[in-house]
Amino acid sequence: MTDLSIIIVNYNVKEFLLNMLDSVQKATKTISAEIIVVDNASDDGSVESIKEKFPSVKLIVNEKNVGFGAANNIAMLHATGKYFLLINPDTIVREDTFTKMILFFEQNPEAGIAGCKVLNADGSLQLACRRGFPGPWTSFTKVMGLSTLFPKSRLFARYNLTYLDENKTYEVDAVSGAFMMLRKEVYDKIGGFDQEFFMYGEDLDLCYRTQQAGYKVFYVHLTEIIHYKGESTKRSSMDETKVFYDAMHLFVRKHFSASFVVESILQSAILFRKLIAFANVYKLAIVSMIADFLIFSIAALLGEHIYANQHWKGFPGVFKPWVYFIPALIQLFIGMTAGAYRKKTISNLRAALGLIYGLVFLSALTYFFKQFAFSRAVVLITYGLAFVFFSFWRVAVKIIFKVGLEADSRKSRTLLVGSERKTEELASKLRSTFTRLYQVVGLISLSRKNVGGTVGSFKILGAVDNIKKIISDERIDKVIFSSEDLSFNQMFSVVSECQGENVEFLVAGRELDYLVGKSSVTMLDDIALLKVNYNISSFSRRATKRIFDLTLSTVILFLVYPFIYLFQKITSENSNFVQFILGVPKVFISRKSFVGPRDSSYRGDLFVGKAGLTGLWFVEDFLETDTEEIKKLDIFYAKNQNIWLDVEILGRTFSKMFFSTE
Numbered sequence: 001m002t003d004l005s006i007i008i009v010n011y012n013v014k015e016f017l018l019n020m021l022d023s024v025q026k027a028t029k030t031i032s033a034e035i036i037v038v039d040n041a042s043d044d045g046s047v048e049s050i051k052e053k054f055p056s057v058k059l060i061v062n063e064k065n066v067g068f069g070a071a072n073n074i075a076m077l078h079a080t081g082k083y084f085l086l087i088n089p090d091t092i093v094r095e096d097t098f099t100k101m102i103l104f105f106e107q108n109p110e111a112g113i114a115g116c117k118v119l120n121a122d123g124s125l126q127l128a129c130r131r132g133f134p135g136p137w138t139s140f141t142k143v144m145g146l147s148t149l150f151p152k153s154r155l156f157a158r159y160n161l162t163y164l165d166e167n168k169t170y171e172v173d174a175v176s177g178a179f180m181m182l183r184k185e186v187y188d189k190i191g192g193f194d195q196e197f198f199m200y201g202e203d204l205d206l207c208y209r210t211q212q213a214g215y216k217v218f219y220v221h222l223t224e225i226i227h228y229k230g231e232s233t234k235r236s237s238m239d240e241t242k243v244f245y246d247a248m249h250l251f252v253r254k255h256f257s258a259s260f261v262v263e264s265i266l267q268s269a270i271l272f273r274k275l276i277a278f279a280n281v282y283k284l285a286i287v288s289m290i291a292d293f294l295i296f297s298i299a300a301l302l303g304e305h306i307y308a309n310q311h312w313k314g315f316p317g318v319f320k321p322w323v324y325f326i327p328a329l330i331q332l333f334i335g336m337t338a339g340a341y342r343k344k345t346i347s348n349l350r351a352a353l354g355l356i357y358g359l360v361f362l363s364a365l366t367y368f369f370k371q372f373a374f375s376r377a378v379v380l381i382t383y384g385l386a387f388v389f390f391s392f393w394r395v396a397v398k399i400i401f402k403v404g405l406e407a408d409s410r411k412s413r414t415l416l417v418g419s420e421r422k423t424e425e426l427a428s429k430l431r432s433t434f435t436r437l438y439q440v441v442g443l444i445s446l447s448r449k450n451v452g453g454t455v456g457s458f459k460i461l462g463a464v465d466n467i468k469k470i471i472s473d474e475r476i477d478k479v480i481f482s483s484e485d486l487s488f489n490q491m492f493s494v495v496s497e498c499q500g501e502n503v504e505f506l507v508a509g510r511e512l513d514y515l516v517g518k519s520s521v522t523m524l525d526d527i528a529l530l531k532v533n534y535n536i537s538s539f540s541r542r543a544t545k546r547i548f549d550l551t552l553s554t555v556i557l558f559l560v561y562p563f564i565y566l567f568q569k570i571t572s573e574n575s576n577f578v579q580f581i582l583g584v585p586k587v588f589i590s591r592k593s594f595v596g597p598r599d600s601s602y603r604g605d606l607f608v609g610k611a612g613l614t615g616l617w618f619v620e621d622f623l624e625t626d627t628e629e630i631k632k633l634d635i636f637y638a639k640n641q642n643i644w645l646d647v648e649i650l651g652r653t654f655s656k657m658f659f660s661t662e
Contacts, residue, residue: 001080001081001082002032002033002034002080002081002082003031003032003033003081003082003083003102004028004031004032004033004034004081004082004083004084004085004098004102005033005034005036005075005076005079005080005081005083005084005085006024006028006033006034006035006036006085006087006098007036007038007072007075007076007079007084007085007086007087008020008021008035008036008037008038008087008088008089009037009038009040009068009071009072009075009088009089010037010038010039010040010042010046010089011039011040011041011042011065012042012043012044012046013042013044013046013089013090014042014044014045014046014049016089016090016091016228017037017046017049017050017089017090018049018050018053018054019092019483019507020087020089020090020091020092020093021035021037021050021053021054021057022483023092023093023094023483023488024093025054026095026487026488027093027094027095027096027097027098027099027488028098029095030099031098031099031102033081033098034058034079034080034081035054035056035057035058036057036058036059036060036075036078036079037050037057037058037059037060037089038060038062038071038072038074038075039059039060039061039062040062040064040065040066040067040071041061041062041063041064041065047059047061058078060074060075060078062074067195068177068193068202069192069193069194069195069202070193070195072086072192072193073192073193073195076187076192079184081184082183082184083101083102083105083181083182083183083184084181084182084183084184084187085098085101085179085180085181086177086179086180086181086182087178087179087180087225088177088178088179088227090227090228090229091178091179091225091226091227091228092225092226092488092491092507093225093488094223094224094225094488094489094492095487095488095489096223096489097116097223097224097225100116100220100222100223101114101116101181101220101222101223104169104218104220104222105181105183108216108218110215110216111183111215111216111217111218112182112183112186112210112211112213112215112216112217113175113180113181113182113186113206113207113210113215113217113218114175114181114182114217114218114219114220115129115130115175115176115179115180115181115218115219115220116129116179116181116219116220116221116222116223116224116225117129117166117219117220117221117223117224117225118176118178118179118224118225118226118227119224119225119226119227119492119495119496120226120227120229121226121228121495121504121505122495122498122501122502122503122504122505123495123496123497123498123505125166126176126178126227126229127160127162128160128176128178129175129176129178129179129219130160130161130164130172130174130175130176130219131159131160131161131172131173131174131175131176131204132158132159132160132161132172132173132174133173133174133204133208133255134159134204134251137158138158138159139159141155141156141157141158141159142159147159147160147162151163161219166221167221168221169218169219169220169221169222170218170219171216171217171218171219172217172218172219173207173208173211173217174203174204174207174208174217175203175207175217175218175219176203176227177202177203178225178227178229179225179227180203180206182206182210183215186210186213186215189213190206190209190210190213192206193205193206194206194254201251204251205251205254205255208251208255224492224496226491226492226495226505281343282343284342284343284344284345284346284403285341285342285343288340288341288346289332289335289336289341291393292328292331292332292335292340292351292390293328293329293332294328295386295389295390295393296327296328296331296332296382296386297324297325297328298389299382299383299385299386299389300323300324300327300328300378300382301324302381302382302385303378303379303381303382303385304378306381307375307377307378307381312375315374316374319374323374327362327382330358330361330362331354331355331358331362331386334354334357334358334361335350335351335354335355335358337354337357338350338351338353338354338357340353340354346394346397346398346403348390348391348394348395348643349540349544349643351390351391351394352387352390352391355383355386355387355390358383359379359380359383362379363376363379366379395647398644398647399647399648399651411437411438411439411620411621412437412438412439412477412478413439413441413474413475413476413477413478414430414438414439414440414441414476414477414478414479414480415440415441415442415443415444415461415467415470415471415474415476415478415479415480416440416442416443416444416458416480416482417443417444417464417467417479417480417481417482417485417486417494418443418444418446418481418482418484418485418486418508419446419482419485420443420445420450420455420460422482422484422485422508423443423455423458423482424455424456424458426480426482426508427440427443427456427458430480437616437620437632437633437636438478439620439621440458441461441474441476442458442459442460442461442470442474443455443458443459443460443461444460444461444462444463444464444467444470444479445460445462445463445464446463446464446485446486447463448463448465450463451463461474464486464490464493464494467479467494467497467498468494468497468498468501471498471501471503472501476501476503477503477504478503478504478505478506479494479498479503479504479505479506480505480506480507480508481494481505481506481507481508482508483507483508491505491507535638535639535640535641535642536608536609536637536638536641537638541641541642541643544643545593545609545641545643545646546590548594548643548646549587549588549590549593549594550588552587552594553584553585553587553588553594554588556581556584557584557585557588560581561581561582561584561585564578564581564582565581565582568582575657576657577654577657577658580613580614580653580657583613584613586613587613590610591610592610592611592612592613593609593610593611593612593613594612594613594614594646594650595612595613595614595615595637595645595646595649595650596608596609596610596611596612596615596637597609597610597611597612597615597617597630597633597634597637597638598611598612598615598617598618598630598634599611608634608635608637608638609634609637609638609641614649614650614653615633615634615637615649616633616634616636616637616649617630617633617634618653618656619649619652619653619656620633
């Protein structure tokens with residue numbers, strides 16, 4: 001009999017899966033194991049890649065996405081191992097993970113299911129890897145936030161068991177389906193997952209039934225995995241929040257329905273939790289709507305007082321305060337239809353468009369409901385104030401708090417870890433990728449004897465055993481490992497050691513053609529992006545950009561340009577600021593833009609904007625002769641261009657001109 005059957009359900013996470021299978025193969029060298037991958041109708045090339053790169057894997061291809069539980073059940077029907085391991089594809093395991101877990105089962109015959117320590121990409125513990133069942137009290141404390149306020153309380157923190165030491169092994173109610181190991185005899189006795197659960201909740205249900213059958217469930221701290229949580233759901237069209245809470249609802253109905261009071265409490269808690277989750281996902285849109293509602297109501301109040309005179313005393317008292325609030329609600333609805341409220345961005349242009357629609361609608365409405373047509377002048381004043389106030393708070397929030405911006409133009413300060421050959425190759429590919437900006441600060445060697453040396457143009461800053469200090473000293477944002485050079489044990493050691501450093505860890509695929517991390521997959525060979533029409537090609541973006549350029553250049557030409565021009569003639573001053581101001585007339589006549597590429601409007605077949613007085617080429621550090629770097633910066637700007645990115649780059653430009661310490 002095979003020692004271990006490793007079962008992986010994949011849905012459109014090809015790069016994560018390939019990386020994971022690489023770590024699994026290294027971890028199964030000392031045991032007899034079979035690897036079964038069930039593909040849930042992926043369309044990202046997962047099946048073809050597995051067949052090509054891992055031909056020994058037993059591959060089951062479903063014609064449709066049957067869900068997590070059903071797909072695992074299909075694999076378990078074919079599994080021959082003494083133990084089954086159900087593991088997510090967006091994970092990586094240590095070389096000793098499987099051997100230590102098998103040893104634990106051999107030494108603890110009462111254990112039916114066990115899960116190991118599961119880490120997030122930043123090295124922190126993923127709380128879902130050990131949980132309590134969502135009973136009445138546990139659900140209440142979780143929903144009311146008591147478990148968060150008192151994480152060390154045995155009374156309040158039953159949901160995620162945060163009062164227990166993560167570095168000890170003990171019995172728990174449930175472990176995560178991201179890594180769940182069980183005896184084959186448990187499967188033979190209770191069967192697999194309940195397929196009524198499509199995704200989420202099935203792991204709780206299986207653990208519950210396992211305990212009902214007389215076995216125990218354990219959290220085992222002796223080994224660990226890293227889980228890049230939620231990658232499959234990011235690639236699906238499902239509403240994972242709804243699916244998750246529907247699963248909790250099903251679990252409660254199935255196992256706690258004996259008591260009407262208990263089920264009522266739990267269902268109320270789940271509903272409340274669902275509302276909180278919804279509010280958290282859409283918090284930016286909700287805050288924007290509340291702000292606009294209050295601002296529009298205040299604008300209506302101010303409009304009334306501004307226009308009030310001896311002939312018009314204001315709105316009739318019988319209609320107050322509704323005369324302020326109802327138009328605000330109407331405008332809010334119109335703004336929603338105009339797309340002004342989004343999950344991740346604050347749109348000034350769409351908000352202005354919504355106000356234009358609202359002005360037309362409310363003005364027209366007064367012709368049909370003349371009993372409410374108190375004053376069209378107040379409507380005009382209200383909308384004039386709303387235009388100013390709506391724009392002001394959006395600009396302030398974006399500039400001061402950096403909230404709602406669609407792109408981050410700052411380079412990620414990056415360390416590369418691996419052999420000299422691989423890190424040099426990886427650095428070269430990072431420089432040629434146009435989707436993200438990486439500033440390779442230096443390299444981390446596998447040996448101390450190389451520290452202080454250079455590889456190409458990059459300095460070797462340290463070795464793996466002092467990487468934490470380098471991350472802190474150099475203010476590193478990202479660390480990229482070469483999976484071919486480092487063992488996964490070494491990677492885990494670094495991730496664990498650097499917990500709390502607020503750094504993202506990524507792993508480069510064996511052929512260095514992709515990176516996997518907690519938030520995305522980055523393809524490194526993406527020259528084809530040159531043929532894509534980016535933001536800068538959009539008519540609305542270019543029109544907005546031109547209006548901004550014309551407005552700002554007009555102000556500067558009247559208020560600043562004459563003085564700087566005379567100053568330059570008298571002193572022959574040639575600073576960056578002087579050159580910037582002297583270039584403003586070219587912006588005014590549309591030969592240049594305030595922000596844009598350094599010297600060209602095209603890169604291949606892609607329009608990347610008019611040449612700019614400033615741009616990423618000015619605020620970022622790079623070699624002046626590095627044409628590939630300039631090309632990458634221009635294309636990144638073209639891809640992400642919006643008015644707020646331009647404002648951010650202008651702010652960084654003046655900061656560099658006047659406050660740079662270099």
